[in-house]
Amino acid sequence: MKYRILFVSVVVVLLSISLISCKHVGFDNESESSLPFDANSIDTTNLQKVRFLPYWVTTAQFAGYYLGKELGFYKKYGIDLEIIPYQPFYTSTDLIAAKEADFAALWLINAIELRESGVDIVNIAQFSSRSSLMFVAKKSSGIENIEDMNGRKAGTWSGYELQPTTFFKKFHLNVQLIPIGSTNNLFLNDGVEITTANWFDEYHSIINSGYNPEELTTFFFADYGLNFLEDGIYCLDSLRINDPELCKNFVLATAESWTYAFSHPDIAIDIVIATAQKSNYPINRIHQHWMLNRYRDLYFSSGTTTTLLDKKDYMFAARVLLESNLIRQITPYENFYKHYTKKIAP
Amino acid sequence: MLQKFKKFNIKTGLAFKLIVSIFSSIALIFVVIFLYNYNISKNIVEKNLKLNAENMTKSALAQMEKILYSIQKIPDNYSKIIENTNYSKDNLVNILKQEVELNPEIYGAALAFEPDFFVKGEKYFMPYFYRNNNTLELKFLGDARYDYFTMDWYQIPKELGRPVWSEPYFDEGAGNAIMSTYSVPLYQTVNGEKRFIGILTADVSLDWLHNFINSIKVYETGYGFLISQNGTIVAHPLKELVMNETIFSIAEEKGSLQLREIGRSMIKGETSFAELEYSNIKLGKLSWIAYAPVKMNGWSLGIVFPVDEFMADVNSLSIGVFILGLAGLAIILLVIILISRSITSPLRSLSGASRTIAQGNFNVPLPEIKTHDEMKELHDSFDYMQKELSQYIVNLKETTSARERIESELRIAREIQLGMIPHIFPPFPHLKEIDLYAMLKPAKEVGGDLYDFFLVDDDRLCFAIGDVSGKGVPASLFMAVTRTLLRSVADKKGSPASFINSLNKSLSYNNDSSMFVTFFVGILNLKTGELIYSNAGHNPPFIVRNNGQVEMFQLAKSAPIGLFEEIIYTESIARFAKGDKLFLYTDGVTEAENESKALYSADRLVSVLKRDYQSTPQEMIKNVEKDVSLHVNNYEQSDDITMMTIIFYG
Numbered sequence: 001m002k003y004r005i006l007f008v009s010v011v012v013v014l015l016s017i018s019l020i021s022c023k024h025v026g027f028d029n030e031s032e033s034s035l036p037f038d039a040n041s042i043d044t045t046n047l048q049k050v051r052f053l054p055y056w057v058t059t060a061q062f063a064g065y066y067l068g069k070e071l072g073f074y075k076k077y078g079i080d081l082e083i084i085p086y087q088p089f090y091t092s093t094d095l096i097a098a099k100e101a102d103f104a105a106l107w108l109i110n111a112i113e114l115r116e117s118g119v120d121i122v123n124i125a126q127f128s129s130r131s132s133l134m135f136v137a138k139k140s141s142g143i144e145n146i147e148d149m150n151g152r153k154a155g156t157w158s159g160y161e162l163q164p165t166t167f168f169k170k171f172h173l174n175v176q177l178i179p180i181g182s183t184n185n186l187f188l189n190d191g192v193e194i195t196t197a198n199w200f201d202e203y204h205s206i207i208n209s210g211y212n213p214e215e216l217t218t219f220f221f222a223d224y225g226l227n228f229l230e231d232g233i234y235c236l237d238s239l240r241i242n243d244p245e246l247c248k249n250f251v252l253a254t255a256e257s258w259t260y261a262f263s264h265p266d267i268a269i270d271i272v273i274a275t276a277q278k279s280n281y282p283i284n285r286i287h288q289h290w291m292l293n294r295y296r297d298l299y300f301s302s303g304t305t306t307t308l309l310d311k312k313d314y315m316f317a318a319r320v321l322l323e324s325n326l327i328r329q330i331t332p333y334e335n336f337y338k339h340y341t342k343k344i345a346p
Numbered sequence: 347m348l349q350k351f352k353k354f355n356i357k358t359g360l361a362f363k364l365i366v367s368i369f370s371s372i373a374l375i376f377v378v379i380f381l382y383n384y385n386i387s388k389n390i391v392e393k394n395l396k397l398n399a400e401n402m403t404k405s406a407l408a409q410m411e412k413i414l415y416s417i418q419k420i421p422d423n424y425s426k427i428i429e430n431t432n433y434s435k436d437n438l439v440n441i442l443k444q445e446v447e448l449n450p451e452i453y454g455a456a457l458a459f460e461p462d463f464f465v466k467g468e469k470y471f472m473p474y475f476y477r478n479n480n481t482l483e484l485k486f487l488g489d490a491r492y493d494y495f496t497m498d499w500y501q502i503p504k505e506l507g508r509p510v511w512s513e514p515y516f517d518e519g520a521g522n523a524i525m526s527t528y529s530v531p532l533y534q535t536v537n538g539e540k541r542f543i544g545i546l547t548a549d550v551s552l553d554w555l556h557n558f559i560n561s562i563k564v565y566e567t568g569y570g571f572l573i574s575q576n577g578t579i580v581a582h583p584l585k586e587l588v589m590n591e592t593i594f595s596i597a598e599e600k601g602s603l604q605l606r607e608i609g610r611s612m613i614k615g616e617t618s619f620a621e622l623e624y625s626n627i628k629l630g631k632l633s634w635i636a637y638a639p640v641k642m643n644g645w646s647l648g649i650v651f652p653v654d655e656f657m658a659d660v661n662s663l664s665i666g667v668f669i670l671g672l673a674g675l676a677i678i679l680l681v682i683i684l685i686s687r688s689i690t691s692p693l694r695s696l697s698g699a700s701r702t703i704a705q706g707n708f709n710v711p712l713p714e715i716k717t718h719d720e721m722k723e724l725h726d727s728f729d730y731m732q733k734e735l736s737q738y739i740v741n742l743k744e745t746t747s748a749r750e751r752i753e754s755e756l757r758i759a760r761e762i763q764l765g766m767i768p769h770i771f772p773p774f775p776h777l778k779e780i781d782l783y784a785m786l787k788p789a790k791e792v793g794g795d796l797y798d799f800f801l802v803d804d805d806r807l808c809f810a811i812g813d814v815s816g817k818g819v820p821a822s823l824f825m826a827v828t829r830t831l832l833r834s835v836a837d838k839k840g841s842p843a844s845f846i847n848s849l850n851k852s853l854s855y856n857n858d859s860s861m862f863v864t865f866f867v868g869i870l871n872l873k874t875g876e877l878i879y880s881n882a883g884h885n886p887p888f889i890v891r892n893n894g895q896v897e898m899f900q901l902a903k904s905a906p907i908g909l910f911e912e913i914i915y916t917e918s919i920a921r922f923a924k925g926d927k928l929f930l931y932t933d934g935v936t937e938a939e940n941e942s943k944a945l946y947s948a949d950r951l952v953s954v955l956k957r958d959y960q961s962t963p964q965e966m967i968k969n970v971e972k973d974v975s976l977h978v979n980n981y982e983q984s985d986d987i988t989m990m991t992i993i994f995y996g
Binding site: 158179180181184185186189190191192208209210212280282283284285287 | 493495496497498501502505506510512513516518522575576577589590591592593594595596598599606609610613614
């Protein structure tokens with residue numbers, strides 16, 4: 001499911017070579033006394049209209065973007081941000097309607113594959129420094145070590161099989177992959193013994209479906225040499241060339257927003273929940289808190305405080321993709337990553 | 347404060363003690379009965395509640411399961427029809443249409459087949475009938491964007507090989523209702539091998555379930571709720587929790603491990619009927635919870651019993667009992683106060699009366715006692731005491747006035763007695779040859795000692811000292827007689843022995859009381875220092891020589907005057923040099939007693955005389971007197987003390 005949606009977003013990015021229109025937009029900024037800047041003193045007369053595409057529904061995994069939009073961090077950098085609402089089922093008309101996405105958040109391997117497919121996207125900021133992807137198994141099913149997974153069924157998301165298959169290959173395990181949807185229900189119903197999960201999301205959902213952490217065995221891919229970086233900001237290279245200032249401002253605004261969100265989790269969660277409720281998604285506060293806290297861990301996992309995409313991380317992911325025949329050649333690092341380094345202090 | 351309390355305590359002592367002891371005992375008994383009553387009632391209510399909780403939960407479950415069973419029977423039956431049909435697409439679509447059309451409780455139904463089932467290369471075949479404003483609509487779903495093979499409603503029954511109710515979900519198309527899908531896996535047997543071919547579903551709105559759960563009313567604020575197999579809140583009086591929260595996320599938010607454990611027990615399909623106490627989600631009230639699983643889909647129904655509400659009857663009963671108890675205690679307190687007052691108020695009056703009596707007012711009226719109990723006895727005793735005391739005081743007054751009269755007479759007698767003996771010193775200021783000092787200190791008002799001195803002629807001084815047997819008035823009278831007789835018998839011609847013989851004759855005559863007097867009489871020749879003396883049983887005087895030597899008169903034993911008429915007393919002569927002193931005394935001096943009955947003794951007297959041999963007669967007597975009183979040390983004087991000292995200057 002995620003994979004498919006991801007590709008929808010890819011198409012959106014692909015189709016968004018569109019013009020960046022500079023519109024005069026009135027805005028209703030709610031002044032926040034604790035903001036690191038004076039929201040009222042921002043010149044709102046020449047804001048640049050920008051559309052951002054998240055790869056999932058409104059949750060705290062995009063808290064920085066929603067908070068930045070709501071509290072005026074983007075406006076501070078001259079950006080009038082629109083966040084394109086995630087739609088579970090895109091139709092062709094939807095695709096056309098979504099033509100105008102300028103920036104997208106993507107996982108690194110998906111972005112590399114996209115680049116391979118001919119879309120000329122570049123990474124302009126890498127936020128995630130650790131993979132949140134993991135396997136979760138119930139101890140009650142007898143899985144406590146890697147070798148216990150042999151001969152079992154594992155639920156994986158289509159489009160996200162690379163890490164699981166690489167993992168099983170690496171440890172010489174014969175595991176049947178069962179493509180699963182976006183819920184944990186097959187796993188919870190013992191339809192599969194192992195499931196793929198994001199630490200910041202599904203893992204906590206399993207905990208909040210009544211399983212205690214000590215009843216679960218977890219395998220973080222990052223701990224087994226498969227640290228595929230996740231959230232980064234991508235745009236078409238043409239946009240970067242035509243309007244480097246906008247790219248820089250978008251990265252700076254996003255970094256500041258995330259920093260503020262991490263230090264003001266309640267404000268961030270309020271904004272996320274309010275946004276989600278407009279779309280009638282089931283959402284619960286405690287889960288969003290967990291998500292935001294894990295995002296802090298993922299963004300600053302190795303003490304990283306910049307938006308730098310490490311060449312080693314890029315080359316590792318690209319090489320695994322190449323070895324798995326998912327790409328035919330590796331785009332040089334220098335062509336893939338165009339940095340606008342900005343410190344994101346924790 | 348303590349003092350105040352003590353004062354209060356003393357003032358209100360008996361009543362206070364009565365109130366405290368009786369009242370606190372009764373209060374304690376009341377508390378024990380109250381607690382016992384409360385506990386028994388509480389146990390009864392709790393026992394009933396457990397039964398009630400079990401019945402309520404089971405009956406609610408039975409109703410729900412009946413409905414769910416009737417719903418799931420429809421796709422169950424249709425799945426059998428489908429499995430036994432010829433699998434033409436039109437036929438299947440018709441059967442599916444029938445399923446929705448004939449069963450109003452089914453909102454929509456889908457038939458979804460495995461890839462390549464009908465035609466090789468056709469991945470998806472999924473007709474879906476659903477209601478749209480009273481009309482049935484048909485849609486064919488399944489494409490890259492609706493890849494149903496990984497959807498729960500398809501995948502879970504397929505993997506588990508049995509029909510499954512899905513987790514609840516919101517469906518905007520069905521009017522934002524909470525829905526659940528019942529999916530039945532379809533199988534085909536080919537060459538004896540059972541093969542999974544697809545899924546038949548029935549989408550059911552859970553609005554009825556929501557209403558049913560919300561219709562569960564327990565007391566005032568108790569309620570029912572339903573959670574899915576994953577703990578998702580499916581029905582709950584707090585709408586905002588429904589579908590947004592799981593019982594575990596609420597537990598995490600509240601930091602309640604207990605709620606989490608309850609949730610875990612519920613999703614495991616366990617039952618519990620009012621055995622757990624927790625604070626409920628709706629109002630945070632302390633509540634008991636009963637829960638049991640819905641067999642069809644593994645969901646769990648919970649019913650919440652707020653403690654304060656199911657205990658309301660017990661509490662109001664307890665409050666009633668408590669108020670009655672308090673009223674009873676108040677009445678008991680009042681009764682105790684009244685009784686203790688009826689005891690203490692006559693006691694207090696009696697106490698007041700006795701104080702007045704103590705102040706001398708014996709006629710104070712006693713309080714009237716109407717009862718015939720111990721108080722009356724006490725009153726009568728008081729009355730008797732009052733009368734007796736009154737009589738006694740009358741007698742005492744008479745006695746006292748009589749005594750006072752006697753004392754006053756004695757005082758006069760003493761003055762007369764002391765007036766009879768010479769008491770002006772120095773007595774003969776014109777005589778250079780001698781000096782003289784004397785003192786008499788009676789043990790009682792009047793005494794039996796006497797001394798006297800007078801000049802018989804120009805050259806001769808007569809002096810005498812005596813001690814009458816006994817003490818007090820008789821002795822004083824005898825002394826007065828003796829002294830008067832001495833004066834009358836002492837003439838110029840006489841000598842000490844003649845004086846004593848005359849006195850003896852007079853006093854012995856008709857001496858019925860057998861009183862007697864020791865007597866020493868001397869006549870000192872002022873020119874020569876010659877002393878002629880006669881002694882009738884008196885202590886021999888001392889001569890204190892001018893060189894400090896002290897000599898006692900060596901006298902033969904002789905009887906005192908007044909006993910034997912026929913005795914003839916003789917006389918002796920002594921000589922005085924210049925500066926010699928004569929010290930006369932009665933046995934009151936040497937026999938003066940202290941507390942331990944030790945006598946003053948002649949030896950001690952001699953040592954004082956020796957020490958003070960150079961002092962004047964007055965000094966000598968004062969010093970002896972001082973030494974005696976030092977010995978006696980305030981002990982009661984038992985005998986008259988008389989001393990006389992004469993110094994001869996020549």
